[in-house]
Amino acid sequence: xxxxxxxxxxxxxxxxxxxxxxxxxxxxxxxxxxxxxxxxxxxxxxxxxxxxxxxxxxxxxxxxxxxxxxxxxxxxxxxxxxxxxxxxxxxxxxxxxxxxxxxxxxxxxxxxxxxxxxxxxxxxxxxxxxxxxxxxxxxxxxxxxxxxxxxxxxxxxxxxxxxxxxxxxxxxxxxxxxx
Numbered sequence: 001x002x003x004x005x006x007x008x009x010x011x012x013x014x015x016x017x018x019x020x021x022x023x024x025x026x027x028x029x030x031x032x033x034x035x036x037x038x039x040x041x042x043x044x045x046x047x048x049x050x051x052x053x054x055x056x057x058x059x060x061x062x063x064x065x066x067x068x069x070x071x072x073x074x075x076x077x078x079x080x081x082x083x084x085x086x087x088x089x090x091x092x093x094x095x096x097x098x099x100x101x102x103x104x105x106x107x108x109x110x111x112x113x114x115x116x117x118x119x120x121x122x123x124x125x126x127x128x129x130x131x132x133x134x135x136x137x138x139x140x141x142x143x144x145x146x147x148x149x150x151x152x153x154x155x156x157x158x159x160x161x162x163x164x165x166x167x168x169x170x171x172x173x174x175x176x177x178x179x
Contacts, residue, residue, distance in 0.1 A: 048150060050090035055160050055175040058085065062092040062173055063164055071166050074103035075111050089150050094164075095172045099131055102171065106149055120144035121154045130161045134172045138163045148178050155179060 050058075062085060066074060071094070077083045078092050085092050091105025099116030118127040126144035133140025139162045148155040161174035 048088050050088050050175075050177055052158070052160070052177055054087065055090055055177045058087065058090055058092060058175045059160060059162060059173060061085070062094075062175070063162075066094070066164065066166055066171075066173070071102060071171070075108060078103040078105040079108040089148065089178050090175055093172075093174045093176075095131070095174070097135075097170045097172075099127060120146055126159065130159050130174065131172055134161050134163045143179075146176070146178075150178075 062074075062078070065077065065085075069077075074092075074094050078085045078094070080086075086105050092103070093101065093105065094103040095101055095115065098114065100112065100114050101110045104110040115127045116131065117125065120126050122145050124144050126142050130140045130142045133142065139160075141158055141160055143156060143158045145154050146157045147153070148157075156179035157176045158179065159174050159176045161172050164171045164173045
């Protein structure tokens with residue numbers, strides 16, 4: 001008959017503690033690594049969003065483009081995903097003084113539509129507010145709630161709009177920033 005060698009109880013506890021310790025580490029380390037990955041990627045959505053400064057820079061680029069190339073070139077270029085005017089959730093919009101969309105970067109099917117009475121998800125007449133602000137002060141910053149094209153959810157958005165005169169005609173040039 002084979003018998004197991006007699007092991008002192010303290011030695012047995014030491015071996016069990018070592019195994020438990022290793023087992024615990026093998027369980028805890030992957031969980032900690034997963035939490036680290038989650039923590040690092042939690043900041044990723046913020047990098048998918050444009051900022052107010054980036055919206056301002058896009059307004060400047062769009063204005064320079066329009067001054068060089070004219071209003072007629074805007075619809076195709078603004079909506080071209082490779083043209084430099086669509087950056088994540090940022091895109092330009094150009095409206096005439098009557099509120100008719102001349103060039104929409106994200107949804108070119110809106111071109112030719114009068115958006116003066118467009119309201120947000122809460123019924124706020126945000127486009128009228130932007131157009132009136134640009135008419136009175138030359139610029140407007142209007143916050144409203146709109147469908148975010150990246151998340152598919154209703155989110156707060158601020159439209160930064162400014163007056164632009166091209167060939168003697170006033171226009172509203174705008175870029176919105178999701179919050």
